[in-house]
Amino acid sequence: MDDMIWDSVRVSRGWLDATNGVGDAELTCRILxxxxxxxxxxxxxxxxxxxxxxxxxxxxxxxxxxxxxxxxFTALVAIESLGFEARSALAQCAAKVRSRIA
Incomplete structure (x- = not known):
């Protein structure tokens, strides 16, 4: 995927962190x-x-x-908000799915 996507995910997460905080209640809202x-x-x-x-x-x-x-996009921001790298999480998911159908 284009680096602009990953940069946008990180910027969105940072904006949400600064605006709404980073506690469990905020993480719950991002997941919901x-x-x-x-x-x-x-x-x-x-x-x-x-x-x-x-x-x-x-x-x-x-x-x-x-x-x-x-x-x-919302899922990728939620993954980053949990402290994981969304790009890696998505790549791992794709590899898991690919292994099932290969």
Missing amino acids: KLTEEAGEVAGAWIGALGQNPRKGVTHTRDDVAAELADVA
């Missing part, structure tokens, strides 16, 4: 933020399918992809 972002993915997908008859089609697949990217 993933659930909020995942809910936005679900809402966008429902909107892309037009599954709410009252609203009809309200989103596109591009919207869904953008929401999924928000989930991924």
Whole structure:
């Protein structure tokens, strides 16, 4: 992945640390933020399918992809907030998944 992504993850973590602190309550909120972002993915997908008859089609697949990217970025920030290097954690995860399917 591009270094801009990893730099943005670290800058975002630093901004959150400075703004909201670094205690367990703040870490809990950062982890729970993933659930909020995942809910936005679900809402966008429902909107892309037009599954709410009252609203009809309200989103596109591009919207869904953008929401999924928000989930991924939020997860990377949470990993960094726990004191781990997100790049390494993601690489380890990819290697684990790859070993299952290789």
